Each structure stands twice: as structure tokens, then as C-alpha cells.
Amino acid sequence: MAPHGEGSEEAMxxxxxxxxxxxxxxxxxxxxxxAMPIVNKFQLKEDLDSVFPKGVPWVRxxxxxxxxxxxxxxxxxxxxxxxxxxxxxxxxxVTYAAIQALQPDLIxxxxxxxxxxxxxxxxxxxxxxxxVAFHDRRIPIPVFDLYGVGSRQSFSTPNLLKELNLKAGKLxxxxxxxxxPQEEASIVANDAxxxxxxxxxxxxxxxxxxxxxxxxKAVTDIVDGEKPTAEEFLQNLAAVTAALDQAVxxxxxxxxxxxxxxx
Amino acid sequence: MAPHGEGSEEAMxxxxxxxxxxxxxxxxxxxxxxAMPIVNKFQLKEDLDSVFPKGVPWVRxxxxxxxxxxxxxxxxxxxxxxxxxxxxxxxxxVTYAAIQALQPDLIxxxxxxxxxxxxxxxxxxxxxxxxVAFHDRRIPIPVFDLYGVGSRQSFSTPNLLKELNLKAGKLxxxxxxxxxPQEEASIVANDAxxxxxxxxxxxxxxxxxxxxxxxxKAVTDIVDGEKPTAEEFLQNLAAVTAALDQAVxxxxxxxxxxxxxxx
Numbered sequence: 001m002a003p004h005g006e007g008s009e010e011a012m013x014x015x016x017x018x019x020x021x022x023x024x025x026x027x028x029x030x031x032x033x034x035a036m037p038i039v040n041k042f043q044l045k046e047d048l049d050s051v052f053p054k055g056v057p058w059v060r061x062x063x064x065x066x067x068x069x070x071x072x073x074x075x076x077x078x079x080x081x082x083x084x085x086x087x088x089x090x091x092x093x094v095t096y097a098a099i100q101a102l103q104p105d106l107i108x109x110x111x112x113x114x115x116x117x118x119x120x121x122x123x124x125x126x127x128x129x130x131x132v133a134f135h136d137r138r139i140p141i142p143v144f145d146l147y148g149v150g151s152r153q154s155f156s157t158p159n160l161l162k163e164l165n166l167k168a169g170k171l172x173x174x175x176x177x178x179x180x181p182q183e184e185a186s187i188v189a190n191d192a193x194x195x196x197x198x199x200x201x202x203x204x205x206x207x208x209x210x211x212x213x214x215x216x217k218a219v220t221d222i223v224d225g226e227k228p229t230a231e232e233f234l235q236n237l238a239a240v241t242a243a244l245d246q247a248v249x250x251x252x253x254x255x256x257x258x259x260x261x262x263x
Numbered sequence: 264m265a266p267h268g269e270g271s272e273e274a275m276x277x278x279x280x281x282x283x284x285x286x287x288x289x290x291x292x293x294x295x296x297x298a299m300p301i302v303n304k305f306q307l308k309e310d311l312d313s314v315f316p317k318g319v320p321w322v323r324x325x326x327x328x329x330x331x332x333x334x335x336x337x338x339x340x341x342x343x344x345x346x347x348x349x350x351x352x353x354x355x356x357v358t359y360a361a362i363q364a365l366q367p368d369l370i371x372x373x374x375x376x377x378x379x380x381x382x383x384x385x386x387x388x389x390x391x392x393x394x395v396a397f398h399d400r401r402i403p404i405p406v407f408d409l410y411g412v413g414s415r416q417s418f419s420t421p422n423l424l425k426e427l428n429l430k431a432g433k434l435x436x437x438x439x440x441x442x443x444p445q446e447e448a449s450i451v452a453n454d455a456x457x458x459x460x461x462x463x464x465x466x467x468x469x470x471x472x473x474x475x476x477x478x479x480k481a482v483t484d485i486v487d488g489e490k491p492t493a494e495e496f497l498q499n500l501a502a503v504t505a506a507l508d509q510a511v512x513x514x515x516x517x518x519x520x521x522x523x524x525x526x
Contacts, residue, residue, distance in 0.1 A: 053363065056471055079471075083406045089464055092352045093359055093471075100316065136399055138439040140493045143346045148438070175411070175438070176401040182443040201352055208319055208342075208356075230403045 019259050026104035026211075027072040027248070028095050030111050030198050031084045033237055035061075035074045037245035038110070042070055042252070051101035057085060058094045066256045073098045087175045088134075088201035095205040106155070106214070106260065107206050110248050112233070112240055113196040113217035114179075116224050119169065121193060123222065124240050126247040128161055129154050129171035129215035132200040135186035136174035149190065152203045155212035157263035164250050169193030171215055173200035178229055195223055212260060216251060218244035282522050289367035289474075290335040290511070291358050293374050293461050294347045296500055298324075298337045300508040301373070305333055305515070314364035320348060321357045329519045336361045350438045351397075351464035358468040369418070369477070369523065370469050373511050375496070375503050376459040376480035377442075379487050382432065384456060386485065387503050389510040391424055392417050392434035392478035395463040398449035399437035412453065415466045418475035420526035427513050432456030434478055436463035441492055458486055475523060479514060481507035 029035040038044075044061035052058045057076030062069070075090035077083065095107070115121030130153065137148035154171075161168055172192030174183055179195070187195060194217045206213035220240045221232035255263065292298040301307075307324035315321045320339030325332070338353035340346060358370070378384030393416065400411035424431055435455030437446055442458070450458060457480045469476035483503045484495035518526065 053472060055473060078410050081406055081410050083410050085410070086402070086407070087400060087411070088352055089355045089467060092356055093468070096356055096359065134438070136438055137350060138441050139349070140441060141497065143344055144349070144440075147341050147344050147346050147348070148350070175397070175399055177407075178401050178403060180443050180445040182445075204352060205356070209316060210318060234404065 019261060021067065021257055021259050022105045022255055023067070024069040024071065024102065024104045025252070025255065026098055026102055026107045027070065028091065028098070028107060028109045028202050029072065029074045030086045030091060032074060034111055034241050034244060035072060037241055038248050039072060041245060041249055044070060044072055052097055058097065060098070065252065068252065068256050070252070071098065071102050071104065087197050088173065091198035092201045092205050095202050096209070099205065099209045099211055104211060106212050106255070107202065108214055108216060108248065108251065109199055109202040110216045110244060111196060111198060112220040112237060112244060113171070113194045114221045114223040114229060115194050115219040117222050118224055119193040121219050121222065123219055123236055124243045125167055125219045126243055127169045127171070127194045127217045127219070128157070128166040129194060129199060129217060130168050131170040132203045132215060133170070133172050133190040133192070134174060134200045135172045135183045135190055135192070136176065138182065138186065149186070150200055150204060151190070152200070152207055154203065155214050155263070157214055160251065160254050160263050163254060164247070166247065171196060171199045171217060173198060177233065179223060194219070216244070216247055218247065282524060284330065284520055284522050285368045285518055286330070287332040287334065287365065287367045288515070288518065289361055289365060289370045290333065291354065291361070291370060291372045291465050292335065292337045293349045293354060295337060297374055297504050297507060298335060300504055301511050302335060304508060304512055307333060307335055315360055321360065323361070328515065331515065331519050333515070334361065334365050334367065350460050351436065354461035355464045355468050358465050359472070362468065362472045362474055367474060369475050369518070370465065371477055371479060371511065371514065372462055372465040373479045373507060374459060374461060375483040375500060375507060376434070376457045377484045377486040377492060378457050378482040380485050381487055382456040384482050384485065386482055386499055387506045388482045389429055389506055390432045390434070390457045390480045390482070391420070391429040392457060392462060392480060393431050394433040395466045395478060396433070396435050396453040396455070397437060397463045398435045398446045398453055398455070399439065401445065401449065413463055413467060414453070415463070415470055417466065417477050420477055423514065423517050423526050426517060427510070429510065434459060434462045434480060436461060440496065442486055457482070479507070479510055481510065
């Protein structure tokens with residue numbers, strides 16, 4: 001999702017944009033448990049006069065922190081079942097609607113994720129994704145196969161990565177918490193270190209609407225470890241959310257006062 | 264997605280709405296090959312002053328047919344790869360944006376699909392889905408598991424089903440053209456006769472924004488047959504699209520002049 005093209009008028013506009021300090025960021029988070037520490041940390045207030053259509057469960061918090069306007073959105077509770085609206089469809093929709101309403105300069109998709117011991121990951125590691133792709137959209141027809149995988153580079157932030165000492169790794173997204181053998185093969189093909197349920201969907205929408213996006217994922221479970229994913233995820237969710245919260249705070253502090261090209 | 268609740272003010276409004284003749288329908292289709300015969304049949308014109316944001320590939324055709332305003336949307340070609348933007352995320356986004364912009368009375372999601380010989384299906388059969396669900400969103404945590412499956416009834420149209428002599432069956436949706444053993448188990452658990460890549464996503468968005476939706480699916484491939492799905496799909500796409508086109512025309516003719524409660 002790095003802006004591309006050189007010499008054109010569009011490229012000049014993009015360059016100018018990249019030189020202005022970032023003024024508004026949109027944090028997209030899938031679960032309330034993940035969202036609330038960040039809401040509290042930045043003292044964001046819930047938007048009671050919603051920018052979203054009547055009836056949708058999507059929730060927006062917003063506020064000013066240093067020189068940044070911060071919007072945080074999460075897709076809210078499923079109105080019938082009462083659980084967090086996780087997964088790619090809800091994440092896509094709330095990202096789309098939030099970009100339309102709020103026109104952010106930069107999107108941060110933050111959340112918990114699974115990772116792999118064969119890739120050297122441990123619980124509570126925080127990764128900044130270099131690339132995102134899907135692992136559960138198999139369409140074995142030429143070119144459609146590439147569309148299904150939907151591999152994208154995230155916005156390049158070499159200074160952020162170095163300064164905050166985050167781990168870098170590729171992220172793979174699918175709508176299941178577990179992993180079938182077919183999905184495992186796709187994750188290996190994606191060379192992914194981190195596995196989540198929203199990242200590539202947020203990236204797709206951000207790319208569609210030409211907003212740079214970065215992905216911060218904290219590890220709640222080791223997919224190729226001993227424990228069942230669901231059990232390990234629930235056990236570690238609260239503790240790992242604290243690590244995520246700390247990383248997002250550091251990232252926001254780093255972003256403050258900088259322009260896109262300085263990240 | 265049938266309106267529910269009795270005696271409340273909201274229910275009264277819904278009842279009044281159901282008694283007004285349907286004036287606008289939104290046809291959501293995933294592929295250009297599936298869309299164009301219907302565009303031509305109803306002499307719809309492409310919307311050149313798009314209701315969608317700049318840069319998105321989504322395409323809208325519209326026109327008047329008898330007493331109905333018809334909008335047809337498809338998610339367009341992927342701007343990088345040039346293939347149709349199939350699957351749940353694109354379908355969700357274009358359905359959401361089209362409902363917001365066009366406020367239709369009824370959504371028709373039409374398309375080709377796979378089906379099963381164990382369920383008695385043949386190539387070119389046209390099904391009206393009674394229920395929709397997902398088969399590739401496994402979240403093995405209580406209640407989240409139900410959210411993942413996302414089972415919904417489509418809007419009930421008993422008269423339409425009887426009059427047009429369509430087959431009824433449950434529809435299961437996933438982002439892969441093929442089917443892993445885990446997905447097969449989920450499709451069996453969903454008791455599905457028809458398998459597509461968009462229906463449950465369209466249903467989710469329609470439910471979120473409270474628009475009744477129906478699902479017309481024509482069979483291009485027998486999933487439990489001899490031939491590989493991708494090969495059979497490509498072989499039959501054009502011919503089955505003709506059957507789909509005919510069924511959609513019959514459905515639109517049936518809808519014309521009726522209110523929702525008469526369907």
C-alpha cells in the first residue's frame with residue numbers, strides 16, 4: 001500500500017501529503033477487550049452522535065492526543081448473539097465506513113494474533129506486519145488465485161520499526177480461529193509469522209480507498225504449540241492486550257509530529 | 264431476515280411498508296459474466312456519475328422496468344489484477360455502499376453456485392435459498408461459533424417459490440472455490456444444498472441495515488461429482504448464466520406490482 005508512481009501530478013500530490021505532519025489516525029480494532037485499554041489510555045470519548053448508519057453495532061471513540069486527532073473504531077457486538085463482531089467482513093465494513101466518514105491520514109490495525117514457534121515467536125511478542133495476505137480464499141483459477149491470496153505490502157515504516165524495536169513479520173488472515181491443513185499450507189506459502197482474523201481485510205479496504213495502513217499484532221497463542229488455540233487465546237487475551245496497549249501507545253507517540261515519509 | 268416483533272410501533276411501520284408495492288430492487292451480482300445478460304435484458308444503463316467513492320471498482324447499472332426501479336451492482340474488476348472481485352469482502356462492501364446510496368426495498372443476490380448430487384441437484388438447476396450460512400468461519404468458542412456460522416433465514420417468499428416452480432434449498436458461503444474436508448463438514452452441518460462465495464455476506468449486510476434479501480443461485484458445478492470444481496465451473500458458466508438470467512427475469516416479473524407481504 002505504499003504510494004507508487006513517480007513524476008506524475010498524482011505522485012507530486014502524494015509527496016506533498018507525505019511531507020505534512022500526520023494530523024488524524026484511525027485505529028481499527030476487532031474486540032472490545034483489545035480496544036478498551038487504548039480508549040482509556042488516550043482518554044477517548046464514545047461518539048454518541050454516531051457517524052455510522054442507524055442500527056449498525058459499530059462503535060467509535062475519539063479524542064485529541066498531543067498533535068493528533070485519534071479515532072478508534074471497533075465493529076461492536078453482534079446484535080443478535082452479543083459477541084464481538086470479529087472477522088474479515090465486519091472489519092472491512094467498519095474500516096470502509098470509518099474512512100468515508102473520518103478521512104484519516106493513517107490507519108493502525110491493532111490486535112491480538114496467533115504466531116508460530118518455528119518462526120521464533122513467543123507469547124506477548126509484538127509484530128509490525130511487513131506484508132498481509134489471506135489464507136482461506138483458495139480460487140484455483142489463474143489470476144483469481146492471486147486475487148484470493150490478496151498479498152499486499154503494508155505502508156513502509158522503517159524508522160518506526162527500528163526506533164521501537166518491534167519485530168517484523170508477514171501477517172496472514174482468515175476467518176477461522178483454528179487452522180485446517182489447507183489453511184496451514186496457505187500460511188506457509190504466505191511465509192507468515194503472524195495469523196489473525198482481520199488484517200488483510202483492513203488492508204484491502206485501505207488500499208481501495210488509498211489510505212496508508214500499518215498492522216500491529218500481539219501474540220496470544222502459539223499456533224504450532226502444545227495448547228489448543230481457543231484455550232490459549234482466552235487464557236492470554238487480557239495479559240497480551242496490555243503488551244498491545246503499550247506498543248500502540250509507543251507507536252502513536254512516535255507518529256506524533258511526524259509526516260508519513262518520516263515513519 | 265424476516266421482519267419480526269409484533270404490536271410495537273416499529274412492527275406497525277414494517278407492516279405498512281410490507282403493504283406498499285415494491286418500487287425499487289437492488290440486484291447484487293459477483294461476476295461481470297453473470298451480470299451482463301441481466302443488464303441487457305432489462306436495458307439497464309451504466310451509472311457514469313457514480314454513487315460510489317472515487318477509486319473503487321464497483322459498477323452500478325440502473326433503469327426502470329415496468330413499475331420497478333432496478334439497480335444492479337457488481338464489485339467490478341480488481342484494479343491491480345483485472346479479475347472480478349469475487350468473495351465475501353467485496354460483496355459485503357458493495358452491498359453496504361449500494362444500500363446506503365440507493366435505499367432499495369428488496370435485495371436480490373443472484374449468481375452461479377456449486378451444488379451436490381447427494382442433494383439431488385443437476386447442472387443448471389435454479390435454487391431460491393431458504394437459509395444462508397458460512398462454512399469457513401470456524402471459531403470454536405461458545406457463541407462465537409454461532410456468530411462464525413452466521414445462519415440466517417432469507418426473506419420468506421412462499422408465493423414466488425410456488426408460482427415460479429423454483430427449487431428451495433439452504434445456501435452455504437465461503438471464500439474458496441474448492442472445498443476442504445473441514446469446510447465440507449461445515450456445509451453438511453449447515454444442511455446446505457447450494458455452495459457459493461457471496462450469499463451469506465450479502466445476507467449479513469442486508470440484515471444489518473434491515474433490508475429484506477432473497478438469493479437466486481444457478482448450479483454451474485456438482486461439488487461431489489467427478490469433475491474438478493474449477494474446470495466444471497468455467498465449462499458451464501456461460502450456459503448456466505442463461506438459466507440464471509431467465510430465473511431472475513421471472514422473479515422480477517413476479518415482484519412487479521406486488522408488496523413484500525405478497526411475495
